[in-house]
Amino acid sequence: MIDDAIRLDVRQGVYLDGRWEDTSGTGTLPVVNPANEAVVARVAAGVPDDLDRAVAAARAAFPAFAATPVAERKALLERIHALLLDRAEPLAQVLVEEMGATITHARTAHVPLAAAHVRVAAELLADYSFLTLHGTTAIVREPIGVCGLITPWNWPLYQITAKVAPALATGCTVVLKPSELSPLSALMFAQIVHDAGAPRGVFNLVNGGGSDVGAAMAAHPDIDMISITGSNRAGVLVAQAAAATVKRVTQELGGKSPNILLPDADVARVVPTGVMAAFRNVGQSCSAPTRMIVPRARLAEVEAHAHATAAAIVVGDPGDPATMLGPIANRMQYDRVQSMIAAGIADGATLLCGGPGRVDGHDRGFFARPTIFSDVTTTMRIAQEEIFGPVLAILPYDDVDHAVAIANDTVFGLGGHVQGADLDQARAVARRIRTGQVHINHPAWDPHAPFGGYRRSGNGREYGVYGLEEYLETKAILGFAPPTGS
Ligand code: NAD
Numbered sequence: 001m002i003d004d005a006i007r008l009d010v011r012q013g014v015y016l017d018g019r020w021e022d023t024s025g026t027g028t029l030p031v032v033n034p035a036n037e038a039v040v041a042r043v044a045a046g047v048p049d050d051l052d053r054a055v056a057a058a059r060a061a062f063p064a065f066a067a068t069p070v071a072e073r074k075a076l077l078e079r080i081h082a083l084l085l086d087r088a089e090p091l092a093q094v095l096v097e098e099m100g101a102t103i104t105h106a107r108t109a110h111v112p113l114a115a116a117h118v119r120v121a122a123e124l125l126a127d128y129s130f131l132t133l134h135g136t137t138a139i140v141r142e143p144i145g146v147c148g149l150i151t152p153w154n155w156p157l158y159q160i161t162a163k164v165a166p167a168l169a170t171g172c173t174v175v176l177k178p179s180e181l182s183p184l185s186a187l188m189f190a191q192i193v194h195d196a197g198a199p200r201g202v203f204n205l206v207n208g209g210g211s212d213v214g215a216a217m218a219a220h221p222d223i224d225m226i227s228i229t230g231s232n233r234a235g236v237l238v239a240q241a242a243a244a245t246v247k248r249v250t251q252e253l254g255g256k257s258p259n260i261l262l263p264d265a266d267v268a269r270v271v272p273t274g275v276m277a278a279f280r281n282v283g284q285s286c287s288a289p290t291r292m293i294v295p296r297a298r299l300a301e302v303e304a305h306a307h308a309t310a311a312a313i314v315v316g317d318p319g320d321p322a323t324m325l326g327p328i329a330n331r332m333q334y335d336r337v338q339s340m341i342a343a344g345i346a347d348g349a350t351l352l353c354g355g356p357g358r359v360d361g362h363d364r365g366f367f368a369r370p371t372i373f374s375d376v377t378t379t380m381r382i383a384q385e386e387i388f389g390p391v392l393a394i395l396p397y398d399d400v401d402h403a404v405a406i407a408n409d410t411v412f413g414l415g416g417h418v419q420g421a422d423l424d425q426a427r428a429v430a431r432r433i434r435t436g437q438v439h440i441n442h443p444a445w446d447p448h449a450p451f452g453g454y455r456r457s458g459n460g461r462e463y464g465v466y467g468l469e470e471y472l473e474t475k476a477i478l479g480f481a482p483p484t485g486s
Contacts, residue, residue, distance in 0.1 A: 013043065013044025013045075013046065013207065014044065014046050014050045014053075014054070014205065014206055014207070015187075015190040015194070015203075015204060015205040016050070016053055016054040016057045016201075016204040016205070016206070017053070017054075017057035017060075017061075017200050017201050017204070018057075018194070018198075018199070018200030018201060021053075022044070023044045023045065023046050023047060023050050024047050024049040024050055024053075025044070025045055025046065025047035025049075025050070027044075027045035027047075028042040028043060028044055028045055029042065029043045029044075029045045029180045029183060029207060029208075029209075030042055031043060031097075031098050031181075031182070031183065031184055032181075032330065032331070033097050033098070033100070034099065034100040034326075034327040034328060034329050034330055034331075034334075034365060034366045035096075035100055035317060035318050035319075035326060035327050035365045035366075035367075036364055036365055037331075037364050037365060037366075040097050040098070040184075041098075041184060043183045043184070043187070043207050044207065045180070045207060045208050045209070046177075046206035046207050046208040046213050047208065047212065047213070048212065048213065048216040050206045050208075050213075051175065051206050051208075051213055051216050051217060051220065052220075054175045054204035054205075054206050055146060055148075055175055055204075055220055055222045055223060056222070057200070057201035057204055058146045058173040058174060058175050058201055058202070058204055059146050059173075059222050060201055061173045061199060061200060061201030061202050062143075062145060062146055062172075062173045064199070065171055065172075065173055065199060065201075065202050066142070066143045066171040066172070067171070068171060070125050070128075070130070073125060073168060073169055073171060074122050074125040074126065074169075076168065076196060076197065076198060077118055077119075077121050077122035077125070077165060077168060077169060078122050079196035079197060080118050080165075080192055080193060080196045080198075081115055081118040081119050081122060083192040083195055083196055084111070084114065084115040084118060084161075084189075084192060085115055087188065087192065088107070088111045088112070088115070089107075090188065091106075091110075091111050091157060091185055091188055092106035092107045092110065092111050093106075094184045094185050094188060095110050095111070095156065095157065095182075095185055096318045096319055096326075097184065098153075098156065098181075098182045098183070098184045098185060099153050099154070099156060099181070099182045099329040099330070100282070100318050100326040100327040100328070100329050100366070101281070101318060101326065102318045102320075102321075102323045102324065102325065102326045103318060103319050103320070103321055103323075104321050104322075104323070105280075105281065109281075110155060110156075110157055110158055111157065113158050113445065113447070114155075114157040114158040114160070114161040114162075115161070116447045117158070117161040117162045117165045117166075117447060117463065118161050118165040119447075120165070120447045120448060120463070120464060121165035121166050121168070121169040121468065122165075122169070124169065124464070124465055124468055125169055128465070128468065129141075130142075133480070133481055135481070136478070136479055136480060136481045136482070136483055136484075137476055137477065137478045137479075137480060137481075138476070138477040138480035138481065139474065139475070139476055140474075140475040140476075140477060141170075141469070141472040141473070141474060141475075142171075142472060142473045142474075142475055143170040143171035143172040143471060143472060143473070144170075144172060144224050144225045144248060144471055144472060144473050145172060145173075145223075145224030145225065146172070146173050146174070146175070146222060146223050146224050146225075147163075147167045147172045147173070147174045147175070147223070147224065147225045147226070147227060147471060148174075148175050148177070148217035148218070148220065148223040148225070148226045148227075149163040149164060149167065149174055149175070149176045149177070149226075149227050149228075150177050150210070150214050150217065150218075150226065150227070150228040150229070150230065150234075150238065151163065151176070151177070151178050151179060151186075151228075151229055151230075152179050152229050152230045152231075153179035153181040153182035153329055153330065154281065154284040154285065154286070154329065154388070155281065155285065156178060156179060156182040156185045156186065157185040157186075157189060159229045160176060160178060160185075160186055160189055161189070162229075162462045162463060162467065163176075163227050163229075163462070164176060164189075164193075164203065166462075166467045166468040166470070166471055167227075167471045168198070168202065168203070169468055169471075170468060170471040170472050172225075172471050173201060173202050173203070173204075174202070174203055174204065175204045175205070175206060175217065175223070176190075176203070176204070176205045176206075177205075177206055177207070177208060177213050177214055177217055178205070178207065179230075180207065180208060180209050180210070181329065181330050182329070183207045186205060186207070187205070187207075190203065190205040210230075210234055210237075214228075214234070214238070215237065215238075215241055218237070218238040218239075218241035218242045218249075219241040219242065219244065219245065220245070221245050223245075223247060224247055224248065225247055225248040225249070225250070225470075225471065226238055226242050226247060226248070226249050226250070227249075227250040227251075227252075227460070227462075227470070228249070228250070228251055228252070229251075229252040229253075229286075230252075230253065231253065231254060232253045232254045232386075232456055235251040235253040235458065238251070239251065248470075249459065250458075250459060250460035250462075250470050251453075251458035251459050251460065252286065252451070252452055252453065252457075252458045252460075252462060253286070253414075253453060253456060253457050253458040254286055254386040254388075254412060254414070254456070254457060255286045255287050255288070255386060255412045255413075255414030255415055255453065255457050256290060256291060256383075256384065256385070256386055256410045256412045256414075257287050257288060257289045257290060257291065257412075257414055257415035257416055257417070257435065258289065258291045258293055258406070258407035258408075258410075258416050258417065258433065258435075259274050259277070259278070259289035259291065259292045259293065259416075259417035259418075259419070260293045260397075260403045260404070260407055260416075260417065260418050260419070260429060260433075261274070261292065261293065261294045261295065261298075261302070261419045261420075262295075262400065262403075262418065262419060262420030262421075262422070262425060262426060262429065263295050263297075263298075263400070263420075264420050264421040264422055264425075265419040265420050265421065266419075266421065267298055267301050267302055267305060268305060270419040270441075270442075271292075271302050271305035271306050271309065272305060272308075272309040273442050274289060274292050274417070274419070275292075275306050275309040275310060275372070275392060276309065277289050277417070277442065278290050278292070278390075278392045279310075279313065279325060279370055279390045279392070282325050282326060282327070282328055282329070282368070282389065282390050283337075283387065283388060283389045283390040283391060283392075284328070284329060284333070284388050284389065286386075286414055286415075286457075287414045287415030287437065287451075288415070289415065289416075289417045290386075290387065290391065290392055290393060291376075291383060291393050291395055291406075291407075292306070292392060292393070292394045292395070293395050293396075293397055293403050293406050293407055294394060294395070294396055294397065295396070295397060296396035296397060296398055299374065299375075299394070299396045302394060303352055303374050303394065306352060306353075306372050306374075306392070306394065307352055307353050307372065310352075310353045310354065310370045310372055311353065313325055313370050315359045315367055315369075315370065316359075316361075316362075316367070325370065325390060326367075327365045327366040327367045327368075328366040328367075328368050328389055329366070330366065331366060333366070333388060333389065334366035334368060334389075336387070336388065336389070337368050337387060337388070337389030337390075337391060338356055338357075338368070340381065340382060340385065340387040340389070340391060341354070341355060341356050341368075341371055341391060342356060343380075343381040343382060343385075344371075344373045344376075344380065344381070344382040344391070344393070347379075347380040347381060347382065348380075349373035349374065349375055349376045349380055349382060349393070350373060350374040350375040351371070351372075351373060352372040352373060352374045352394070353370070353371065353372050354368075354369040354370050354371025354372060354390070354391075355369055355371060356369075357369065368389055368390055369390070370390040371390060371391045371392070372391075372392045372394065373391070373392070373393050373394065374394040375394070375396070376393040376394060376395045377395065378395065378406055378409045380393075383395060383409075384410060384411075386412070400425075400429065403429070404429060404432045404433065407433050408432075408433065408434050410455075411455055411456045412435075412453065412455060412456055412457045413434050413435045413436060413453050413454025413455040413456075413457045414435055414436055414437070414452075414453040414454075414457035414458070415435055415436070415437050415438075415439070416430070416433040416435040416437065416438040416439070417438065417439045417440075417442070418430050418433070418438060418439075418440050418441075419440075419441055419442075420440075420441070423440070426440045426441065427440065434454050434455070435453070435454055435457070436450070436451065436452045436453045436454055436457065436461070437449060437450075437451060447463055447464065448463065448464035448465070449463060449464065450462070450463055450464060450466035450467070451463045451467075452466075
């Protein structure tokens, strides 16, 4: 359960100019525990007036914060990192309540990976050059200004730190609008930034809906950059609203990521890993490898391993450490997953396991059944549309060129996977996949590897030095150095 200290922060609503304040509005956002559908908290809903106050605070704080010595910003990030680790357990528990992460996954992934973004941003500051000389010209990298950060519900804390950490590292000031469906971990994060001693106005938080507070952020004349992670729909609306003020827009949007099993792949090993990668976080990951592209000659073997893997998945109470998959994070997403399972059946894919409806034994809670379709073709909706749930599509191929063609037959371009024993062949195929990341043989997560999409998966990159540079402007000062010989 959420302890009283957290509930206290929840009532506060808006964090701006270094303190918790009441919102100017009267509405609240209900936070629903997806495992039992109970309302666990009500968060004050911000309104555009709160946003104006937050932006004014961020604008006022910008000149001084942009001019802070790098060592001060590094120390601030290190304090935030230490507090994230100190409060890891309450953060993990809040993630269970607000979006149904299993406690084990929250403890081993949601929280530590979120903290890693902060650690990496601090480490980068140790040797990042904000000024380089090219002959007599200096190239100066300067913070872009006030940043509006809009985040989704699927990896709530992780998406927040992926944006806030590099923004603060560069000397930008920020206004964060977390998902209205998962605002509790964001409130705890705001308290952490406060307790870490961030100067007033450097970090501000306004909760609220996308169509009011989010849209107002995108259009705000005093915000210099928007970074949004969310659906394609919201990403397009933000870009349209931002266009009139010519602000920079970074979008991390949807995906339909392929996982090519090359003919020499060890099927007994890579099919179980591939199924579990697709179902990680109940399939609610933008880069989840949801299209398993397999040699037609090995389809029966693949199906047997996939079926056995799905049958062994323990779905249930996310608070139980033994649970492997919890519920879908909210009703809207559960309904969407159900409609896509129905579409797979209607389009004639072979239902290997799972299917419509709740997991047996659950009358309440958004517990979707881990579902695998085989014999999927590229024209089916389940091969083209992002589902964002525990639904895997297996597509057979005839030769490697055909596999690559299937992999690239999508409007998205976020993640990609290749499995194979011959590393040279796997590398060659990885080069042909049109996505922002490709993983060969399920490597470890790399917080320095740039993350972002080709095509409709977005614009810009997050993580590591590429993520840092999204928040920087580039200034050339000609004549900065005296000509050589003078
Ligand atoms: P969503 O688009 O509904 O909401 C995301 C955020 O955008 C929320 O904070 C929401 O309030 C805000 N928003 C919605 N409409 C807006 C508008 N008109 N103007 C401004 N802000 C608006 O997405 P979601 O359902 O919360 O998240 C799931 C989606 O996010 C999936 O499509 C997934 O693929 C994508 N995602 C992408 C990445 C990535 O890095 N590429 C990572 C995680 C999630």
